[in-house]
Amino acid sequence: MKTTTIDRRLAGLMIIGLMLAGLPAASGVAPQKIETVEGIRVVHNEKGGLWGETPKVSLELVRRIGDVDTEDEHLAFTYPSDVAVDGEGNIYILDTGNAWIQKFGPDGKYLATIGRKGQGPGEFMMPDSFDFDKDGNLVVNDAGQRRVQKIIGGGRDVKSFLVQDEFVYGLRCLNSGDCVVKLSTYSFPRPGQKAKTAGEMRLFRILGPNGAVKNEFGVLTDFGESLTTASGNAGEFAVDAGDGLVVSFNTQNKIDKYGPDGQLLWRADRPLDYGTEVRKKGKIERSSRGISMSDPEMNACSVDIAVDGRGRIWVVTYDRQLKKEEKVQTSIMSVGGPGGIESVSYKTEGNTDVRATDAFKLEIFDGDGVLLGAVPLAHFVDAIRIFGDSLFLIDRERGVTVYQYKIVEK
Numbered sequence: 001m002k003t004t005t006i007d008r009r010l011a012g013l014m015i016i017g018l019m020l021a022g023l024p025a026a027s028g029v030a031p032q033k034i035e036t037v038e039g040i041r042v043v044h045n046e047k048g049g050l051w052g053e054t055p056k057v058s059l060e061l062v063r064r065i066g067d068v069d070t071e072d073e074h075l076a077f078t079y080p081s082d083v084a085v086d087g088e089g090n091i092y093i094l095d096t097g098n099a100w101i102q103k104f105g106p107d108g109k110y111l112a113t114i115g116r117k118g119q120g121p122g123e124f125m126m127p128d129s130f131d132f133d134k135d136g137n138l139v140v141n142d143a144g145q146r147r148v149q150k151i152i153g154g155g156r157d158v159k160s161f162l163v164q165d166e167f168v169y170g171l172r173c174l175n176s177g178d179c180v181v182k183l184s185t186y187s188f189p190r191p192g193q194k195a196k197t198a199g200e201m202r203l204f205r206i207l208g209p210n211g212a213v214k215n216e217f218g219v220l221t222d223f224g225e226s227l228t229t230a231s232g233n234a235g236e237f238a239v240d241a242g243d244g245l246v247v248s249f250n251t252q253n254k255i256d257k258y259g260p261d262g263q264l265l266w267r268a269d270r271p272l273d274y275g276t277e278v279r280k281k282g283k284i285e286r287s288s289r290g291i292s293m294s295d296p297e298m299n300a301c302s303v304d305i306a307v308d309g310r311g312r313i314w315v316v317t318y319d320r321q322l323k324k325e326e327k328v329q330t331s332i333m334s335v336g337g338p339g340g341i342e343s344v345s346y347k348t349e350g351n352t353d354v355r356a357t358d359a360f361k362l363e364i365f366d367g368d369g370v371l372l373g374a375v376p377l378a379h380f381v382d383a384i385r386i387f388g389d390s391l392f393l394i395d396r397e398r399g400v401t402v403y404q405y406k407i408v409e410k
Contacts, residue, residue: 031046032044032045032046032370032371033046037267040264040265040266040267041265041266041267041368041369042266042267042268042269043266043267043268043269043368043369043370044268044269045268045269045270045271045365045369045370045371046271046371047270047271048371048373049270049363049364049370049371049372049373049374050370050371050372050373051372051373052373054373055364055373055374055375055410056372056373056409056410057364057373057375057407057408057409057410058375058408058410059362059375059391059405059406059407059408060405060406060408061403061404061405062390062404062405062406063108063404064401064402064403064404065091065093065104065108065401065402065404066080066093066399066400066401066402067399067400067401068352068398068399068400068401072110074102074110074113075110077093077095077097077098077102077400077402078095078096078097078098078346078400079095079096079097079330079346079396079397079400080093080094080095080096080394080396080400080401080402081094081095081096081127081128081129081383081394081396082094082128082129082130082383082385082394083383083385083392083394083402084130084131084132084138084385084387085387085388085390086132086136087136088106089105089106090103090104090105090106090111091103091104091105091106091108091404092104092114092130092138093402094127094128094129094130094140096126096127096128096346097344097346098117099115099116099117099118099123099124099125099126099127099344100113100114100115100116100117100124101113101114101115101127101130101138101140102114108404114138114151114154115127115140115151119145121149121158121160122149122151122158124140124142124144124145124149125142125144125145125334125341125344126142126143126144126145126332126334126341126344127140127141127142127143127144128141128142128143128169128170128171129141129169129170129171129172130171131171131172131173131179132173133150133173133177133179134173134174134175134177137150137151137152137153138150138151139151139171139173139179140171141168141169141170141171141181143167143168143169144334144341144344145341146162146163146164146167146168147160147161147162147163148160148161148162148163148171148179148207148211161210161211162211163181163207163211166183166184167184168181168182168183168184168205168207169181169182169184170182170236170237172237172238172239173239174206174239174243174260175241175242175243176243176260177208177209178206178207178208178209178214179206179207180204180205180206180207180237180239180245181204181205181207182203182204182237183201183202183203183204183205183216184230185201185203185220185229185230185231185233185234186226186227186230187201187226187229187230188226195226197222198220198221198222198223198229198233199219199220199222201220202216202217202218202219202220203217203218203219203220203233203235203247204216204217204218204237204245204258204262206262215261215262216262217258217262217263218247218256218258218262218264219264220233221233221252223278223281223296224281225281225282225283225296226282226284227281227282227283227284227293227294227295227296228278228281228282228296228298230282231250231251231282231295231296231298232249232251232252232278232296232298233249233252234249234250234251235247235248235249235250235252235302236248236250236302236303236304236305236383237305238305238306238307238313239307240307240311240367241307241309241311242260243260244257244258244259244260244265245257245258246258246305246307246313247305248302248303248304248305248315249301249302250300250301250302250303251276251298251299251300251301252276252301253269253270253272253276253301254267254268254269255267255268255269255305255313255315255365255369257369266368266369267369268365268369268370268371270363270371272301272317272318273319273320274299274318274320274321275299276298276299276301277298278296278297278298279296279297279298279299280296280297281296282294282295282296299318299321300318300321300322301317301318302315302316302317302318303316303317303318303360303381303382303383303384304316304381304382304383304384305384306384306385306386306391307386308386308389308391308407309386309388309389311366311367312364312365312366312367312372313364313365313366313367313369314362314363314364314384314386314391315362315363315364315365316360316361316362316377316381316384316393317360317361317362317363317374318359318360319358319359319360319361319376320358320359321359322357322359325351325354326351326354326357326359326380327350328348328349328350328351328352328397328398329348329349329350330346330347330348330349330396330397331346331347331348331349332344332345332346333345333346333347348397350397352397352398353398354398355379355380355395355398355399356378356379357378357379357380358376358377358378359380360376360377360379360380360381361374361375361376361377362374362375362376362377362384377393379393379395379399379403380395380397380398380399381393381394381395382394382395382396382397383396386407389406389407390404390405390406390407391404391405391406391407392404392405393405
């Protein structure tokens with residue numbers, strides 16, 4: 001077959017095109033390396049992401065709600081843990097330390113208090129998370145009482161169910177009417193029982209409206225020692241519009257995506273300016289005097305995760321490790337009685353006067369785990385929630401403040 005000059009030119013252009021496809025774009029856009037590991041799509045992101053040095057979004061501060069130095073009792077939070085927004089734009093802040101929920105209008109003005117400390121209907125002891133269900137009811141997880149309460153009609157009625165076998169955390173509601181919670185990654189043997197192995201444990205549980213267990217999923221990484229395994233698998237999650245879960249791990253450089261059925265769909269990582277290896281494993285020692293424990297030594301990687309209305313994934317990531325003078329620690333002391341926990345107190349130790357820091361950034365990924373870019377932050381962050389174009393960041397321990405930002409598209 002005779003090859004014409006035009007054919008040769010086309011072939012040459014095709015070869016050049018294939019060569020260029022494997023190179024970074026001239027604009028500085030970072031490529032990704034994608035592989036399949038045991039049937040799972042794994043995305044290895046390069047530094048900078050697709051946006052490079054020009055993020056396509058920015059954050060505009062709308063308001064701050066709460067302050068450690070405020071004299072307004074409605075804004076004097078004690079360990080604010082979660083935020084939710086209803087269909088009318090009202091803002092609800094779960095104040096774990098005071099065991100109630102503060103409701104604010106879209107303008108940030110205080111409207112009402114929901115709940116109080118106690119063990120009766122509509123009362124809480126250690127509420128850690130809440131969310132609105134598909135019918136607009138507040139669903140609150142009270143880890144201290146192992147109880148989930150549904151507050152109907154703004155408080156006109158309350159329904160509840162108990163979680164019998166273990167503590168659950170981080171409740172989020174699904175469009176299906178069910179809810180998903182985190183399971184504890186700690187494994188301590190009960191009297192007469194063996195401790196669970198990492199292979200026997202799961203990260204998440206789906207609960208039906210009456211508390212029935214519908215599914216458990218999420219395999220733990222086994223670090224070879226129980227305390228190290230517990231810390232290494234600690235993380236946060238968010239639910240997307242299709243009832244899928246995105247998960248960030250506190251000390252592991254990975255972001256996971258699960259489908260509504262609990263199947264792992266993909267995994268992503270990204271370059272960090274520090275390592276995530278275990279520097280020192282934890283240790284449990286038992287003696288006639290009791291049990292002593294020492295925590296493992298691992299770098300912190302991420303804080304929390306959220307999904308916006310466009311399906312983008314926002315991860316609060318450590319840009320660097322905290323300095324000694326920036327670290328604080330909150331101790332939670334509870335006293336139990338025949339009916340369960342009767343009192344809870346919170347004490348934060350450390351330099352809480354330090355409010356500003358450059359240790360955090362927001363990394364933004366697309367729905368397939370590809371890193372788009374990052375936005376720097378100027379204050380401490382312990383949690384993130386997104387509703388529409390409103391992004392909330394919680395500083396629980398220092399300023400005891402909820403920051404509300406507007407996501408601005410560029």
